[in-house]
Each structure stands twice: as C-alpha cells, then as structure tokens.
Amino acid sequence: MHALYVLKLATRNIWRQRLRASMTIAGIAVAIISFGLLRTVVDSWYAGAELSDSGRLITRNAASLAFPLPVSHVSQIRRINGVKAVTSVNWFGGVYIDDKHFFPQFAIDPESYFTVYPEFIVDEHQLAEFRRDRRGVIIGSKLAVKEGWKVGDQVPLLGTIYPGVWSFTIRGIYQGRDDTVDTGQFLMHWDYVNERIKALLPSLADQVGIIIVDIKNPGNAAAMSAAIDSQFKNSLTETRTETQKAFQLGFIAMVDTILLAIQTVAYAVILIIMAVMANTMAMSARERTREYATLKSLGFSQGFVTSLILVESLSMGLIGGALGVALSYPLADAFYAATRDLFAVFTILPETVVLQFAAAIVIGLAAALAPVISSARIRIVDGLRAVT
Structure with a gap:
C-alpha cells in the first residue's frame, strides 16, 4: 500500500510541469534511440564475420x-x-x-x-x-x-x-x-x-x-x-590460409578505431542526457523544498521522501527508455533501408535492448542522487521558511 501511494504521488509530481517533463522524457528517448542505433551499427559490422561458414577457409597471398x-x-x-x-x-x-x-x-x-x-x-x-x-x-x-x-x-x-x-x-x-x-x-x-x-x-x-x-x-x-x-x-x-571469419575480422580491424569512436559517442550521449536530467530533477527538488519539509513535519521519514524522489526520477527514466526502445525498431528499419549497401544485416539485438533499459535506469538513479542528498540535509524549520 505504501509503495502504491509513493508511485501515485510521484506520478503526479512528474506531470506538474508538463512541458518540462515532456521535454525531459523526449530527451531520454532520443538518447536511448541514439545509443541503440550506434551499438547496432557496431554489431552489424561484426555480423558478417559471426555468421560466416565455419567450414570455409580463405587462402590468399602471404x-x-x-x-x-x-x-x-x-x-x-x-x-x-x-x-x-x-x-x-x-x-x-x-x-x-x-x-x-x-x-x-x-x-x-x-x-x-x-x-x-x-x-x-x-x-x-x-x-x-x-x-x-x-x-x-x-x-x-x-x-x-x-x-x-x-x-x-x-x-x-x-x-x-x-x-x-x-x-x-x-x-x-x-x-x-x-x-x-x-x-x-x-x-x-x-x-x-x-x-x-x-x-x-x-x-x-x-x-x-x-x-x-x-x-x-x-x-x-x-x-x-x-x-x-x-x-x-x-x-x-606462399599463402596464408584462415577461416572465413578470421579473414573478415581482418577487414574489420582496419576500422577498429572508427568503431571504438562510435561506441564512445554512444556512451557520451547517455552521460550528456544524464547530466541534463540530473539538472531537471535538481530544479524540481529545489521547487519542492517546502513540501519535503512539510512531509517531515507531519511525521514522514527521510526514507519516504527519498523513495518519492527516486520513484519520480526512475519513472521518467523508464518512460523515456520504453519510448526510445519502441521507436528504435522502426528507425533501425529505415536506417537499414537507406544503407543496405553497407550492412548485410541490421538488427537490434536483445542484448542491446537490455543495455538500453539499463541505461534508462542508470539515468534515473543518477539524476535522483543530488536531490536525495539535498533533501536529507534540509532542516524542517529551514524548509518551511523557504520561498518557492
């Protein structure tokens, strides 16, 4: 019952500032889509080698x-x-x-x-x-x-x-x-x-x-x-003979630096949106300083306030994450249709979807950290005196 009450209250808090919440969720969705597509680009480069026939050898000049x-x-x-x-x-x-x-x-x-x-x-x-x-x-x-x-x-x-x-x-x-x-x-x-x-x-x-x-x-x-x-x-x-997979990985090794750069950009996008959402949550926490102090004065523990902030932040992260994952599939199909000459296959792997949701959870948790610490430091008398 306590958990349902916290979830209901946190959901209402999310939509107090509808424009801000919508823009934040949209930003998370864009980050999750970018992360998923960039990882799929890397996975697709290796797909040809992974799908190669294990019984096929390539012989070339040594x-x-x-x-x-x-x-x-x-x-x-x-x-x-x-x-x-x-x-x-x-x-x-x-x-x-x-x-x-x-x-x-x-x-x-x-x-x-x-x-x-x-x-x-x-x-x-x-x-x-x-x-x-x-x-x-x-x-x-x-x-x-x-x-x-x-x-x-x-x-x-x-x-x-x-x-x-x-x-x-x-x-x-x-x-x-x-x-x-x-x-x-x-x-x-x-x-x-x-x-x-x-x-x-x-x-x-x-x-x-x-x-x-x-x-x-x-x-x-x-x-x-x-x-x-x-x-x-x-x-x-003289010749050099290797499996078809090893032969194809040799070509991929030529662009390893580019693939590493793509992976780095994918994680950088997540970090940037994490910072943006953390700022959004910090703004929300500052606006609710008096509310948190009032809850404490009514006997609600710091644990309740912390739960409220965490659930709100995680909910926004997961909503944005779910939206991003849902949109990743049609966008991946469109990207593949435009780049069929580059990739033999372009499929979002289940591992990528798991990482997308994990990234959304990390964004939510990281964004809640500063507001939780700030709310824990608020004294009731100072919070009730705060002007919002």
Whole structure:
C-alpha cells in the first residue's frame, strides 16, 4: 500500500510541469534511440564475420591481399585430403556510370562457385544460361532492385584494374538463403576476363585474388589451413590460409578505431542526457523544498521522501527508455533501408535492448542522487521558511 501511494504521488509530481517533463522524457528517448542505433551499427559490422561458414577457409597471398595467386594453386589445393570443394574469386573493380553506383564485382569460376556458396540460390535455367554465355553475369536481387536491372539487360563497365570498356549481359538473379546473405554482388566469368587480360596485360593473366576452400570437417580448420600453407611453403607465392571469419575480422580491424569512436559517442550521449536530467530533477527538488519539509513535519521519514524522489526520477527514466526502445525498431528499419549497401544485416539485438533499459535506469538513479542528498540535509524549520 505504501509503495502504491509513493508511485501515485510521484506520478503526479512528474506531470506538474508538463512541458518540462515532456521535454525531459523526449530527451531520454532520443538518447536511448541514439545509443541503440550506434551499438547496432557496431554489431552489424561484426555480423558478417559471426555468421560466416565455419567450414570455409580463405587462402590468399602471404605477402598481402594486394598480390594475386597463380590459378594453378586451385588445382593443387583441390588434391589435398580433407578438401570438399574449391573455387576462386578475383576482384574486378569496374565503374558503372559513376562512383555513386558502386557495387562489388567478382570474376568467378561458374562451375564451382555456387557449390562452395550454396546460400546463393539461383534458378537452374538461369544458372545454365550464365554458364553458357561467357559474357553473362549473375547479380544479386538487392543489386537488381537498386539499379532497376532485369534478366537480359546489358551492363557496360569501365575497367579500372583491367582497362577498357566491358559489356556484360545479365543471365540470372540470385536470391539469398536468408536475410543475412549479401545479395548485392555482380558475378562474371573469370575465364572471359582472363582471356581478354592475356591480350591486354599478359602479366596479370592466369591469376586469382583469393581461393575459397570448403573443407569436409570444420573442426579441422586449423590443421587444414596449415596443410594448405605448407603446400606452397618456400615458393614464390606462399599463402596464408584462415577461416572465413578470421579473414573478415581482418577487414574489420582496419576500422577498429572508427568503431571504438562510435561506441564512445554512444556512451557520451547517455552521460550528456544524464547530466541534463540530473539538472531537471535538481530544479524540481529545489521547487519542492517546502513540501519535503512539510512531509517531515507531519511525521514522514527521510526514507519516504527519498523513495518519492527516486520513484519520480526512475519513472521518467523508464518512460523515456520504453519510448526510445519502441521507436528504435522502426528507425533501425529505415536506417537499414537507406544503407543496405553497407550492412548485410541490421538488427537490434536483445542484448542491446537490455543495455538500453539499463541505461534508462542508470539515468534515473543518477539524476535522483543530488536531490536525495539535498533533501536529507534540509532542516524542517529551514524548509518551511523557504520561498518557492
């Protein structure tokens, strides 16, 4: 009964100054939304690595990813015991219209690529047409929607790594097995690219960027990586093999500082709104000095006054937090729709929601601290004398 009375009285106190309360709650909601979205940005950068296939290895040049590997490495790796399938990929790097129309372009082996990547779902007829047409390409459904392309369209690309104007025909559109699969890629024939390169730049021919190895037992990933690398030890093109997750985390490590900055900003936003709400609660406490003194003179303990302040502050924090969490989902969807080229998946995790509510509680508790201390120091006679 005592708790219900405190809650009822605290709720009335919140809405005494409706504009102030509304603005404070809105500020908390904005802080919680910002915190949630910034954390989701960081989580989404790591999502691709976390969702990667544990049985898939990536082999690249040991010196640097910038240096290619001889295509002959593919057949040598295929003969290693424990290898289930092998394919190769080469970055093409062409320009369509201008830099604003950027999308990933890879020259692949059409016979093995979709075996190693079963999460790319392609219509059998379209796949057959792609394999038949050396100038054909298969594109992801997201890219097709983005550029307004359909099967049969001609796509010209201006080569950057490989000079000249290249013309391709869309022969198929692949779908993702689920929402986590990247459907924004442009996949062409490696042998067609390689054939033209032999005439243009012979030194770049018969080379691939990376080799993807699908192994039979994911638990043997470390041993298989060592076996592959030992195959080419002391050669002119030594290799470095690692799991797909480790390979992707290597790219993420390049932007670790940016991700740390984003996380820092997320917590800074919470601290700023905490200071703003603390000031709001302090103003409310000063305005109610006489009321607190009156309650004490009527026999209410300091514990009751403290409870009143804490409940009021926590209620505002939780209302703002709940509003922020509720709005985070539609805003995350809108943000993802505008940045689909950056993130394969953009989902607010349950852990983030827990942290959002925890942040709202911390804001409420921290904001109540100064008013609680101030009310405890008020003597009844001084409080009744105070002019509000």
